[in-house]
Amino acid sequence: MRLDTSGYSCPEPVIMTKKALKENPAGLDVIVDNRASKENVTRYAKALGYNVAIEEGNGCWTLKISK
Amino acid sequence: MEKVKLTSLVRSSGCNAKLPPGDLHAALDDLRQKKSEYLIEGFESSDDALVYDLADGRVLIETVDFFPPMVDDPEVFGEIAAANALSDIYAMGGEPKIAMSLMCFPSCLDIKIMRRIMEGAIRKTEEAGVVIAGGHTLSDREPKFGLAVTGFADKDSVWTNKGAKAGDSIVLTKKLGVGLLMTAHKAGETEAVEAIAQMRKLNKEAKENASGLEIHAATDVTGFSLIGHSYEAAYASGVSAVISFERLRYLEGAEEAARYGFVPEGRYTNEDYLQDKVSIPSDFSTAERDMLFSPETSGGLLLFMPPEDAAVYIKRFSDAFIIGHVVEKQDYPVIVTR
Numbered sequence: 001m002r003l004d005t006s007g008y009s010c011p012e013p014v015i016m017t018k019k020a021l022k023e024n025p026a027g028l029d030v031i032v033d034n035r036a037s038k039e040n041v042t043r044y045a046k047a048l049g050y051n052v053a054i055e056e057g058n059g060c061w062t063l064k065i066s067k
Numbered sequence: 068m069e070k071v072k073l074t075s076l077v078r079s080s081g082c083n084a085k086l087p088p089g090d091l092h093a094a095l096d097d098l099r100q101k102k103s104e105y106l107i108e109g110f111e112s113s114d115d116a117l118v119y120d121l122a123d124g125r126v127l128i129e130t131v132d133f134f135p136p137m138v139d140d141p142e143v144f145g146e147i148a149a150a151n152a153l154s155d156i157y158a159m160g161g162e163p164k165i166a167m168s169l170m171c172f173p174s175c176l177d178i179k180i181m182r183r184i185m186e187g188a189i190r191k192t193e194e195a196g197v198v199i200a201g202g203h204t205l206s207d208r209e210p211k212f213g214l215a216v217t218g219f220a221d222k223d224s225v226w227t228n229k230g231a232k233a234g235d236s237i238v239l240t241k242k243l244g245v246g247l248l249m250t251a252h253k254a255g256e257t258e259a260v261e262a263i264a265q266m267r268k269l270n271k272e273a274k275e276n277a278s279g280l281e282i283h284a285a286t287d288v289t290g291f292s293l294i295g296h297s298y299e300a301a302y303a304s305g306v307s308a309v310i311s312f313e314r315l316r317y318l319e320g321a322e323e324a325a326r327y328g329f330v331p332e333g334r335y336t337n338e339d340y341l342q343d344k345v346s347i348p349s350d351f352s353t354a355e356r357d358m359l360f361s362p363e364t365s366g367g368l369l370l371f372m373p374p375e376d377a378a379v380y381i382k383r384f385s386d387a388f389i390i391g392h393v394v395e396k397q398d399y400p401v402i403v404t405r
Contacts, residue, residue: 009078009079009332010250010329010330010331010332011250011251011253011254011328011329014254014327014328014329015254015255034332035335036330036331036332036334036335039328039330039335040328040329040330041328042328043325043326043327043328043330043353043354044327044328047326047327047328
């Protein structure tokens with residue numbers, strides 16, 4: 001599962017991730033296009049006990065959220 | 068009337084909508100203008116308002132502040148915007164008297180919403196003894212509202228942000244965490260009742276309770292965060308401010324909002340600008356750093372005063388609490404301790 005939050009600003013990407021994680025509790029990839037979203041989605045996933053690996057490329061980041 | 072969620076119309080809200088401080092300084096710092104001999108505080112001093120000498124023992128104090136809504140209720144938004152704009156006059160030790168409104172309003176919205184924003188603002192300005200005497204309105208995609216406020220003070224009793232002295236106590240008059248909680252509120256995670264009530268509160272009482280006490284420096288805590296506004300005062304005063312984290316009071320739920328990533332964007336740009344100006348122990352968690360750098364909206368007064376006066380002040384005004392003290396200038400203008 002891939003969630004693209006490009007074009008959204010906080011707290012929207014966190015809300016989108018929250019919803020997507022409810023549907024995909026094992027984890028997912030979240031694309032963010034700004035630093036605040038990168039930090040905030042990472043904080044959210046970590047607060048729920050997920051691991052987050054961050055890949056950078058093409059001016060955005062892919063947050064690989066997994067158990 | 069049409070039911071509209073005001074916050075759904077805006078990208079950022081409250082004092083979090085300020086431009087990043089680093090960008091502002093880069094763009095404006097060496098802008099040249101003529102000096103006025105009557106201007107006591109002006110463009111260059113990063114203070115809360117301009118101070119103009121009326122040459123009769125009094126000064127005129129003027130400020131302007133406006134922002135996009137952080138709450139959905141138009142009247143509450145009007146109250147918060149007014150309380151926030153008036154605060155800059157109180158932060159200079161002045162008494163606000165007259166104001167003009169600045170309103171940006173989407174042409175597609177029910178015009179009655181504009182009226183309700185104004186009703187909220189009038190209720191708050193009346194509480195402050197201020198009359199809104201005019202204003203200007205623009206059609207805009209996002210709603211924004213605020214006031215330009217004029218106040219007065221005796222020349223020898225005006226407060227600036229540059230007189231803090233080593234040995235002073237640092238006092239704050241409202242709790243912190245509004246920016247974090249309002250980000251969580253925008254996400255539908257909290258009602259943020261306490262944060263909204265606090266934003267609506269005037270800093271009038273905070274200012275008036277300092278009557279007869281010595282205030283060496285003052286400012287208010289808004290978009291540049293506690294650390295940012297402490298830095299401005301410490302730097303302008305040529306001293307360092309030591310802030311004790313355990314003495315800071317946060318609204319309930321602020322830390323949780325930070326841990327779950329409900330962190331306003333301004334927190335990151337504030338840290339970018341301030342990171343070489345503040346020393347924070349290396350064991351501080353990410354959430355604790357979020358709490359220090361997050362923007363506040365309609366925050367409290369930050370007062371630098373002799374310890375004996377601070378003791379009297381916090382007894383008189385129970386909202387206020389001591390958060391630290393001032394020392395001679397160190398390597399960092401702001402030093403945070405546990």
